[in-house]
Amino acid sequence: MLLWNSPPSGNCYKVRLLLAHLNLSYETIDVDVTSDIPEELQRLNPAGQVPLLILDDGRALAESNAILWHLAQQTKYLADEPVERQEVLRWLFFEQNAHEPNIATSRFIITYAKTAERFGPVLEYLARRGHAALAAMESQLADRPFFAGRVYSIADIALYAYTHAADEGRFELQLYPRVRAWLDRVRAQPGHVPLRS
Numbered sequence: 681m682l683l684w685n686s687p688p689s690g691n692c693y694k695v696r697l698l699l700a701h702l703n704l705s706y707e708t709i710d711v712d713v714t715s716d717i718p719e720e721l722q723r724l725n726p727a728g729q730v731p732l733l734i735l736d737d738g739r740a741l742a743e744s745n746a747i748l749w750h751l752a753q754q755t756k757y758l759a760d761e762p763v764e765r766q767e768v769l770r771w772l773f774f775e776q777n778a779h780e781p782n783i784a785t786s787r788f789i790i791t792y793a794k795t796a797e798r799f800g801p802v803l804e805y806l807a808r809r810g811h812a813a814l815a816a817m818e819s820q821l822a823d824r825p826f827f828a829g830r831v832y833s834i835a836d837i838a839l840y841a842y843t844h845a846a847d848e849g850r851f852e853l854q855l856y857p858r859v860r861a862w863l864d865r866v867r868a869q870p871g872h873v874p875l876r877s
């Protein structure tokens with residue numbers, strides 16, 4: 681397999697983390713997402729984004745959470761109990777709708793594009809919505825160790841990617857003790873690899 685990758689990207693890290701858990705080998709092509717997207721990537725993924733996983737049969741698979749879903753088939757990282765599997769999907773959609781657009785975008789503006797001074801009101805809006813997402817996570821973790829329930833799943837992998845780097849978007853996690861304890865549980869999983877190795 682070949683992963684079109686960006687080293688600091690949380691969306692790419694999700695895929696690298698699951699590949700590490702599964703002990704699967706792959707090659708990478710690193711892309712700098714702050715400059716022009718390579719033509720070949722644009723051709724393979726019309727959205728012009730990473731991660732993009734080229735499967736062994738040549739098929740190009742885009743969207744981080746779709747890639748997680750594909751790789752997790754027949755593994756313990758896709759919960760096998762129907763209600764838990766619905767929860768996996770629920771939190772994958774939540775991550776892309778309520779979490780990543782706010783927390784990852786703040787992180788990008790502040791830490792990578794370094795344009796915070798131009799985006800004051802936007803950052804305030806993203807902070808409000810990002811904290812609402814973190815509060816929803818805190819609430820879900822009141823009675824369960826992981827987002828789908830009993831088992832560590834791709835829902836945790838997806839949410840971990842930008843939550844553990846939320847400070848780079850000026851999100852402090854002091855208000856969310858259950859989220860911080862869950863971050864520790866995720867880090868303790870066998871085969872865990874950090875964002876930056």
Ligand SMILES: N[C@@H](CCC(=O)N[C@@H](CS)C(=O)NCC(=O)O)C(=O)O
Pocket residue numbers: 686689690691692713717728729730731742743744745776
């Ligand atoms: N929904 C997509 C988002 C992917 C995404 O935002 N990728 C960023 C890097 S984190 C990117 O390629 N940005 C370059 C661009 O949009 O031009 C996913 O989950 O894979």
